[in-house]
Amino acid sequence: MNQSPNDPQNSSKDKAGMQLLLQLLPFISPYRKMVFGAVIALIFTAGVSLALGQGIRILIDQGFSAADPALLNQAMLFLGVITLSLAGGTFIRFYLVSWLGERVSNDIRMAVFKHILTLHPHYFEENRSGEINARLTTDTTLLQSIIGSSISMALRNSLTFIGGLAMMLITNLKLALIVLASVPVIIVPMLMYGRRVRSLSRQSQDTVAEVGTYAGEIVQNIKVVQGFTRESEETQAFGEEVEKAFTVAKRRILQRSLLIIVAMTLVFSGLSIMLWVGAKDVIQGVITAGELSAFVFYAILVAMAVATISEVYGELQRAAGATERLMDLLSSKPQIKAPAETQSLPNGALPLRFSDVSFAYPSRPDESALDKLDFTIAAGETVAIVGPSGAGKTTVFEMLQRFYDPQQGHISIADIPITELDPQHLRRHLGVVPQQSTLFSSDVWHNIRYGNPKATDDQVYLAAQQANAHPFIEALPAGYNSYLGEQGVRLSGGQRQRITIARAMLKNPSILLLDEATSALDAESEAKVTAALQALMQGRTTLIIAHRLATVMYADRILLMDKGKIIAQGKHEELLASSDLYQRLCKLQFDHEN
Numbered sequence: 001m002n003q004s005p006n007d008p009q010n011s012s013k014d015k016a017g018m019q020l021l022l023q024l025l026p027f028i029s030p031y032r033k034m035v036f037g038a039v040i041a042l043i044f045t046a047g048v049s050l051a052l053g054q055g056i057r058i059l060i061d062q063g064f065s066a067a068d069p070a071l072l073n074q075a076m077l078f079l080g081v082i083t084l085s086l087a088g089g090t091f092i093r094f095y096l097v098s099w100l101g102e103r104v105s106n107d108i109r110m111a112v113f114k115h116i117l118t119l120h121p122h123y124f125e126e127n128r129s130g131e132i133n134a135r136l137t138t139d140t141t142l143l144q145s146i147i148g149s150s151i152s153m154a155l156r157n158s159l160t161f162i163g164g165l166a167m168m169l170i171t172n173l174k175l176a177l178i179v180l181a182s183v184p185v186i187i188v189p190m191l192m193y194g195r196r197v198r199s200l201s202r203q204s205q206d207t208v209a210e211v212g213t214y215a216g217e218i219v220q221n222i223k224v225v226q227g228f229t230r231e232s233e234e235t236q237a238f239g240e241e242v243e244k245a246f247t248v249a250k251r252r253i254l255q256r257s258l259l260i261i262v263a264m265t266l267v268f269s270g271l272s273i274m275l276w277v278g279a280k281d282v283i284q285g286v287i288t289a290g291e292l293s294a295f296v297f298y299a300i301l302v303a304m305a306v307a308t309i310s311e312v313y314g315e316l317q318r319a320a321g322a323t324e325r326l327m328d329l330l331s332s333k334p335q336i337k338a339p340a341e342t343q344s345l346p347n348g349a350l351p352l353r354f355s356d357v358s359f360a361y362p363s364r365p366d367e368s369a370l371d372k373l374d375f376t377i378a379a380g381e382t383v384a385i386v387g388p389s390g391a392g393k394t395t396v397f398e399m400l401q402r403f404y405d406p407q408q409g410h411i412s413i414a415d416i417p418i419t420e421l422d423p424q425h426l427r428r429h430l431g432v433v434p435q436q437s438t439l440f441s442s443d444v445w446h447n448i449r450y451g452n453p454k455a456t457d458d459q460v461y462l463a464a465q466q467a468n469a470h471p472f473i474e475a476l477p478a479g480y481n482s483y484l485g486e487q488g489v490r491l492s493g494g495q496r497q498r499i500t501i502a503r504a505m506l507k508n509p510s511i512l513l514l515d516e517a518t519s520a521l522d523a524e525s526e527a528k529v530t531a532a533l534q535a536l537m538q539g540r541t542t543l544i545i546a547h548r549l550a551t552v553m554y555a556d557r558i559l560l561m562d563k564g565k566i567i568a569q570g571k572h573e574e575l576l577a578s579s580d581l582y583q584r585l586c587k588l589q590f591d592h593e594n
């Protein structure tokens with residue numbers, strides 16, 4: 001399911017609604033056989049429904065009017081056969097079409113999810129997670145109902161509309177013309193309202209997504225909300241979001257209701273006039289009662305078809321909006337991609353180099369986070385990066401993992417520019433313990449094995465022991481099988497940190513990146529984890545971001561960073577002698593720790 005219709009000139013904004021739906025074709029085409037079967041069943045049932053009209057005519061004219069029981073039985077038999085055919089055809093049609101709806105919407109869900117995973121981090125700074133979730137759930141569900149019923153309803157009713165109309169013309173031209181005259185009067189307002197419904201539907205969907213995002217954030221930060229006693233303000237703010245969504249929904253509902261009543265009024269007025277004219281003709285003996293009955297039956301079929309189409313049309317408009325959003329998402333291009341020809345990194349410890357790297361985050365283009373940053377790290381070296389908050393230390397790690405590309409300069413590992421590597425290959429060589437420990441809502445096994453899904457139980461135990469996590473994991477209610485809660489809420493900050501260290505250890509990377517990896521640990525645990533980390537650093541290149549001196553003392557070299565630049569480097573004593581900033585940082589720290 002990897003077709004992502006990446007139409008380069010995809011400025012779908014001004015395409016007509018129904019054309020937007022055509023973009024679903026690549027997702028439907030793998031199931032041609034099912035579609036074919038469904039269309040056959042659809043044509044069959046539409047044909048049978050039309051034949052029903054003839055059944056009624058025969059029943060009335062030959063059975064009732066002729067008062068002949070034998071003919072009546074025949075007519076009944078004919079009706080029975082038709083009914084059974086209709087039931088069989090409907091079963092097949094319904095099954096196939098619903099199957100298609102479920103299958104295709106799931107495929108789209110998969111394609112969207114798969115595509116999201118390839119997108120660069122900046123995309124997620126611009127698009128809130130709630131909106132992306134809404135596309136994956138609400139929008140795809142909408143498409144499911146469209147493909148699984150509305151399209152088929154529209155097709156079926158279009159067929160009965162055309163067929164019914166033809167039968168009306170054949171059965172009685174004069175009456176048919178009366179009905180035909182009213183058709184444009186019905187169609188025109190339908191198209192007009194349909195357009196409005198579509199734009200309102202997009203707004204409506206967006207506001208619902210906003211409500212979801214808002215609630216998600218509050219639930220995630222519930223302790224902050226309660227701790228700052230902001231419940232009533234949050235309730236009020238949420239109420240406003242909900243009302244906004246309701247206001248838009250109200251406008252949409254109004255348009256749709258208008259659409260429906262206009263269509264209904266026009267249709268039933270037309271029917272009544274026609275009945276009146278028809279009944280007069282029967283009285284005057286111009287047509288038979290059976291003919292009029294058949295005609296009324298066809299007229300009702302046609303009217304119902306029009307009513308259904310007008311209703312389904314609104315649905316289709318909504319689906320066009322959903323399709324547009326999903327296709328927008330699918331066509332957003334990942335900014336970080338593997339080059340056409342990739343190189344591969346050698347094994348073992350690797351040297352790395354930043355050459356005059358300047359970088360500003362896309363969301364703050366005027367403020368450089370890194371400013372002509374230039375340094376080299378030898379293979380197997382352990383280097384500490386220190387510096388005040390906001391200096392750009394974490395940004396260095398983000399660049400190394402190629403979450404962003406620098407605006408100037410380049411970064412290379414083992415003399416290969418990282419832009420010439422497949423990002424996945426690059427990241428497989430990096431072991432990162434991030435500043436904020438990130439755990440998944442699962443058990444300890446899953447969270448540590450995230451570093452290497454193929455690791456044996458013994459390897460997981462070993463990594464946990466090295467990270468000094470084994471003792472506390474054993475003490476959890478279900479040991480390694482303990483569920484850690486959403487984002488690991490059931491662990492302390494230091495425990496979470498040790499699990500992420502174990503995860504990085506299990507990955508056995510050539511380059512180890514530790515971002516304040518031991519900041520949440522007490523002195524004793526820190527000493528233990530540090531000792532384990534030192535063992536782990538053997539034979540790897542290691543970059544450690546640290547505030548605490550204890551952690552930087554054993555580095556081969558210290559880089560002092562400030563405002564995106566390296567302003568001094570050397571051993572601890574050398575920096576103490578040469579750098580005021582370093583002296584200040586150290587002094588504060590010692591005062592703090594005493």
Ligand SMILES: Nc1ncnc2c1ncn2[C@@H]1O[C@H](COP(=O)(O)OP(=O)(O)OP(=O)(O)O)[C@@H](O)[C@H]1O
Pocket residue numbers: 125361362363364369387388389390391392393394395396435
């Ligand atoms: N995703 C982002 N979008 C925009 N600006 C960012 C982003 N992440 C960081 N910054 C900015 O870039 C600068 C460097 O941030 P960075 O996270 O690298 O600092 P740091 O040295 O790791 O600080 P700390 O010691 O507090 O972790 C800061 O001014 C920060 O506000």
Ligand SMILES: [Mg+2]
Pocket residue numbers: 393394395435515
């Ligand atoms: Mg940081």
